[in-house]
Amino acid sequence: MRRLLKSRGARKFTRNRLAMAALGIIAVYFLTALWVLLGGISMEATRQRVAPKQVPGFLETRTLEERVAFAMHYIDEVDQAVRLASRRDQDAYEILADKALAERRAAKMSTDEYNELLDEAFAVLEDELEGVEDLSHHPELEPRVERLEEIAAALYPVPQGWEGVKYRLRTFLGSDAAGQSISVRAVYSVKVAFQIGLITSVISVIIGSLLGAAAAFFGGWIDHVITWIFSTLSSIPYLVLLSVLIVVFFGTIFDNPERPFLSLVPVYVAFCSTFWIGPCRVIRGETMKIKELEYVQAATAIGFSRLYILVRHVIPNTAHLMFINFSLLFIGAIKSEVILSFLGLGVKGQPSWGIMIRDAKDEVITYFFWQIGAATVLMFVLVLAFNILTDALQDAFDPRHVD
Amino acid sequence: MSLLEVRHLVKHFPVRGGVLNRVVGHVHAVNDVSFDVRKGETLGIVGESGCGKSTLGKMLIRLIEPTSGTITYEGQDITALSHSQMMPLRRTMQIIFQDPYSSLNPRLTVRSLLKEAIAFHRIVARNEMDDYITELIRRVGLRADAADKFPHEFSGGQRQRIGIARALATKPEFIVADEPVSALDVSIQAQVLNLLMDLKDEFGLTLVFISHDLKVIQHFCDRVMVMYLGHAVETLPCLELDEQVRHPYSKALLGANPIDDPDQRRPLTILQGDVPSPFHMPAGCPFIGRCPDVIDRCRAEMPPIVEREPGHRVACWVANEDVAEPAAPAKSLG
Numbered sequence: 037m038r039r040l041l042k043s044r045g046a047r048k049f050t051r052n053r054l055a056m057a058a059l060g061i062i063a064v065y066f067l068t069a070l071w072v073l074l075g076g077i078s079m080e081a082t083r084q085r086v087a088p089k090q091v092p093g094f095l096e097t098r099t100l101e102e103r104v105a106f107a108m109h110y111i112d113e114v115d116q117a118v119r120l121a122s123r124r125d126q127d128a129y130e131i132l133a134d135k136a137l138a139e140r141r142a143a144k145m146s147t148d149e150y151n152e153l154l155d156e157a158f159a160v161l162e163d164e165l166e167g168v169e170d171l172s173h174h175p176e177l178e179p180r181v182e183r184l185e186e187i188a189a190a191l192y193p194v195p196q197g198w199e200g201v202k203y204r205l206r207t208f209l210g211s212d213a214a215g216q217s218i219s220v221r222a223v224y225s226v227k228v229a230f231q232i233g234l235i236t237s238v239i240s241v242i243i244g245s246l247l248g249a250a251a252a253f254f255g256g257w258i259d260h261v262i263t264w265i266f267s268t269l270s271s272i273p274y275l276v277l278l279s280v281l282i283v284v285f286f287g288t289i290f291d292n293p294e295r296p297f298l299s300l301v302p303v304y305v306a307f308c309s310t311f312w313i314g315p316c317r318v319i320r321g322e323t324m325k326i327k328e329l330e331y332v333q334a335a336t337a338i339g340f341s342r343l344y345i346l347v348r349h350v351i352p353n354t355a356h357l358m359f360i361n362f363s364l365l366f367i368g369a370i371k372s373e374v375i376l377s378f379l380g381l382g383v384k385g386q387p388s389w390g391i392m393i394r395d396a397k398d399e400v401i402t403y404f405f406w407q408i409g410a411a412t413v414l415m416f417v418l419v420l421a422f423n424i425l426t427d428a429l430q431d432a433f434d435p436r437h438v439d
Numbered sequence: 440m441s442l443l444e445v446r447h448l449v450k451h452f453p454v455r456g457g458v459l460n461r462v463v464g465h466v467h468a469v470n471d472v473s474f475d476v477r478k479g480e481t482l483g484i485v486g487e488s489g490c491g492k493s494t495l496g497k498m499l500i501r502l503i504e505p506t507s508g509t510i511t512y513e514g515q516d517i518t519a520l521s522h523s524q525m526m527p528l529r530r531t532m533q534i535i536f537q538d539p540y541s542s543l544n545p546r547l548t549v550r551s552l553l554k555e556a557i558a559f560h561r562i563v564a565r566n567e568m569d570d571y572i573t574e575l576i577r578r579v580g581l582r583a584d585a586a587d588k589f590p591h592e593f594s595g596g597q598r599q600r601i602g603i604a605r606a607l608a609t610k611p612e613f614i615v616a617d618e619p620v621s622a623l624d625v626s627i628q629a630q631v632l633n634l635l636m637d638l639k640d641e642f643g644l645t646l647v648f649i650s651h652d653l654k655v656i657q658h659f660c661d662r663v664m665v666m667y668l669g670h671a672v673e674t675l676p677c678l679e680l681d682e683q684v685r686h687p688y689s690k691a692l693l694g695a696n697p698i699d700d701p702d703q704r705r706p707l708t709i710l711q712g713d714v715p716s717p718f719h720m721p722a723g724c725p726f727i728g729r730c731p732d733v734i735d736r737c738r739a740e741m742p743p744i745v746e747r748e749p750g751h752r753v754a755c756w757v758a759n760e761d762v763a764e765p766a767a768p769a770k771s772l773g
Contacts, residue, residue, distance in 0.1 A: 329542075330541045331542050333536070334602075335544075337529065338533075338555070338559060340559060
């Protein structure tokens, strides 16, 4: 490791500004994933209703109609609670206390105070707004809409301070069809992506490297068997293989959305069983080269066992290829997860970018792009950063790329 | 007394080809080579690229398994030994490689690569390890602070010294030096050769010194064996090289060496043609395609090795015309 950090390649790598920026972005993602994993965003938070359904994010100017609908969502909640309370002879606030939308909770008032505000709201709605053909042609009505929003805010105040910041963060990318926060789900998916990416790429690189190195170093029937396995596996279309492997797990303990970690196991198995081929091929080739080098012969002349030579003298000298492959597979795993989840075969019981894109299918037709946008932009930035990193690693460590 | 006796050593590398990856032929790297190495002497093996001298050297310490023939080291046939039986002998037989850049693992410091060998053969006790390594490094002419550096921090000559230190680390008796100076600058060559000479005397080593440079061999060795296309064509003491050399190939090699006296001239033979492919060996003498003295018999029959005088053996029909056919192969191959 020390030698690796001091090497020419490492210096070349650290001088590459783009690569350092990519590394920074990946670090931010990684810390986010860690934060989510340590409980920064609970699973409940991803399912909670934070707003009415399909509320657009911060960038979009809403039409007057949409603003009315948004305000009326809160006013209707209070109205229903007040009616229910009068039937049950109860205090309206007791019913409203359970109906929080994210950090927005109903203001504590007496039933009379509620009624006063509700009366005003319905007066505005019925007398001035109802019956108007197209609100967008009547900009003079905007003050009335604003009054409606004020009433909604009075009934359901946006909290002050930290709670308010949290509320804005949760809603700034809008909500999906179930009223769940898109921003919370998209950020939570960073954890899922890292979980899948890290676990599958680490396992695949370890398996692939060991098998590839062993195949090339020992040769003979070991090489034949390993080469046969990976050429057979790689001749099967990759998505078909993944789907079949996942279908095998249907109905088992791993097919339970209530246990999100276990339900990812089929995905890990499917990815690892195909992803190891890449590093295996590359490391096999490199080992073939290294095993003919004189320092390996010198080790043989000293009398070391073949296994010791492989572990101590051959495999450490393929480390740079392992880094490059790790980075490549990480992207591969994230992209494949999205494809599988889109097909309904991947992640279960928790949000992921693939799930979000799948859910966004119906919204896109109605010009609602916030969900698919959030998922793809977050994924795009991460994949781009990893691509730049991989290129830089290759430039720095691959002897064929040396200028 | 012979430390090493090599008899009829052959190495054929199979060549695979075709769709089914069948063996379609063999490269004849080493063909029926026999020689002895006496304790304490330095035997030079000279020949052009591809003549099998490195293969031969590596077979001597079993880095390459011979196809047939025997190698007897101190009375023990090492070609028959298993990996574990070979272990104690591995300590006593070491090798110095040609390329100082690929012969050192780039990820190990000098200390760790020496330590590895020393600890494996338990050469010294653990608490004496550091002193022993320091002494080794000093002995091969490097500064003590070299121990904790990585190979890429050294020059070619320094790296070759590290390679020598590694070979010496296990206190061997026999070392194969496989073109140890060919990759170095001429000025460095002399330094490394002198170092090897000093170490040979100091540790009482027996050396097989492989080179394509007859000048270096003449300077360094007691006896020289000339190889051509896998065959040992002439063996003689280095002191007699200038006067006694008989084989036309040896003469050509010798003639290619400049003499450091402008008044003296050697007859210069420039060889025509190319080395035949070791994949398609010619019938008869392997040298016929390039030999200036070729006669009909050379094309038909492989010339036998004839011991002209004690210690001078030549395989050539023309050169041996003046001596009688050998009655029986000599028992000890000097």
